[in-house]
Amino acid sequence: MLSEEVWRELRTQGPSRRYRERDVMLRQGSPGAYLLALTDGITKVLSRDAGGGVTWLAFRGPGDLLGEASVFHGTTRTADVVAITPCTAVVLEARRFQRYVEERGLVMDLMRQTLARLRESDAHRSELLTLPLTVRLARALLRLAELSGQAAESGAVRLSGLAQEELAQAVGVSRNAVITGLQRLREAGAVETARKVIVVNDVVILRRWAGVEPRTV
Numbered sequence: 001m002l003s004e005e006v007w008r009e010l011r012t013q014g015p016s017r018r019y020r021e022r023d024v025m026l027r028q029g030s031p032g033a034y035l036l037a038l039t040d041g042i043t044k045v046l047s048r049d050a051g052g053g054v055t056w057l058a059f060r061g062p063g064d065l066l067g068e069a070s071v072f073h074g075t076t077r078t079a080d081v082v083a084i085t086p087c088t089a090v091v092l093e094a095r096r097f098q099r100y101v102e103e104r105g106l107v108m109d110l111m112r113q114t115l116a117r118l119r120e121s122d123a124h125r126s127e128l129l130t131l132p133l134t135v136r137l138a139r140a141l142l143r144l145a146e147l148s149g150q151a152a153e154s155g156a157v158r159l160s161g162l163a164q165e166e167l168a169q170a171v172g173v174s175r176n177a178v179i180t181g182l183q184r185l186r187e188a189g190a191v192e193t194a195r196k197v198i199v200v201n202d203v204v205i206l207r208r209w210a211g212v213e214p215r216t217v
Contacts (some may be wrong), residue, residue: 002109007063010037011090013100017088021161025066026081033068034093038062041087042147044166049080058120058167059140068110070212071097085161128172131211136171137181138209141191145200157200165176185209 002010016039019025025036028048038060045057045066057079060066070077071094101107127136145157168178182198185191190205191198200206 002063002065002106002113006104006106006109007037009104010092010100011039014091014093017089017091019083019089021083021086023087024080024086025083025089026077027122028078028080030078031076032067032074034091035065035067035071035097036081036089037092038064038066038087038089041083041085041162042144043083043087043119044170045079045081046169050164054169056156056166056172058117058124059143059170061148062149065110065113068097071072072110078126084166133171133173133177134181134184134209135211136173137167137178138185138206139192139211140167140170141185141198141200142203142206142210142212145203147204157203159198159200161196162198163196 014034014037015196018037018066019041028041028046040062043060045060047055047057049055054121060081066081067077069075077113101110127139131139142160144159144162148159150158164175164178164182168175171178171181173181180192186193188205188209190202190209191200193199
């Protein structure tokens with residue numbers, strides 16, 4: 001939602017910080033004293049309820065702002081952000097970022113981002129209720145491939161650091177169901193799998209399974 005020019009400027013507005021795989025980058029319940037501009041790596045966003053239940057909310061990748069809602073609302077964070085892969089992000093202090101947004105007239109851009117994320121959340125809930133498992137799984141893998149910046153029409157896309165339990169959270173099924181879904185995608189030639197590694201061999205086939213293109217395989 002932000003222009004490349006604005007994104008370049010944001011990268012100069014604070015220090016860069018590296019996160020290891022599985023680091024909690026932002027913690028639910030903590031104050032929104034800063035936000036992160038993710039420049040490298042893939043994260044997941046999770047909400048935890050009082051009973052210990054965990055709800056998967058989204059995957060995020062380079063070019064995404066993380067934690068901006070609590071910064072603007074002055075509330076505590078409503079979700080955890082966890083690094084799936086090693087990540088790098090620019091740490092933007094809340095007041096400095098607010099001034100920057102006002103000076104650059106970016107309020108509408110951030111509102112559009114918020115609306116886009118609401119539509120994404122609504123679409124995900126609808127998918128959980130209406131789409132078959134393998135379609136949901138293909139869409140999750142396609143989203144990750146796109147976030148990695150490697151989702152070309154040809155060539156393999158390597159998704160590392162991703163546990164089957166995380167995919168199960170993302171598509172709302174058990175780990176065993178994900179194993180079954182991955183087997184179907186392997187048989188179709190879309191992916192190969194190893195421990196915490198999924199290789200998308202053919203993005204076109206994966207798109208067909210995801211319902212983005214007519215599926216003929």
